[in-house]
Amino acid sequence: NDIDADKLEDLYTEAHSKIREDPDHEASEKKGITHERTDEKITSSDGTEHVRNIKLTLEQRRAKVAAKIAAAQAKLMEDE
Numbered sequence: 001n002d003i004d005a006d007k008l009e010d011l012y013t014e015a016h017s018k019i020r021e022d023p024d025h026e027a028s029e030k031k032g033i034t035h036e037r038t039d040e041k042i043t044s045s046d047g048t049e050h051v052r053n054i055k056l057t058l059e060q061r062r063a064k065v066a067a068k069i070a071a072a073q074a075k076l077m078e079d080e
Contacts, residue, residue: 003011034045042050056064 032045036043036045037052040051040054042052044050
């Protein structure tokens with residue numbers, strides 16, 4: 001990246017002058033992409049897929065911790 005302090009100042013000065021010339025914001029055109037969620041997988045209409053975690057309830061989090069503790073204790077008892 002070849003931007004130093006002087007170039008950065010010029011960049012901001014130019015950007016601010018363009019904003020002063022035409023301060024009205026023009027909204028960009030919507031792409032029309034829709035998203036569909038199936039459990040943890042989100043599929044977009046443009047073909048991309050993402051995986052997102054589902055928020056767990058307090059009871060689910062506590063059960064998960066209890067299962068980890070039980071597994072650790074079982075492993076500890078197995079080693080002895």
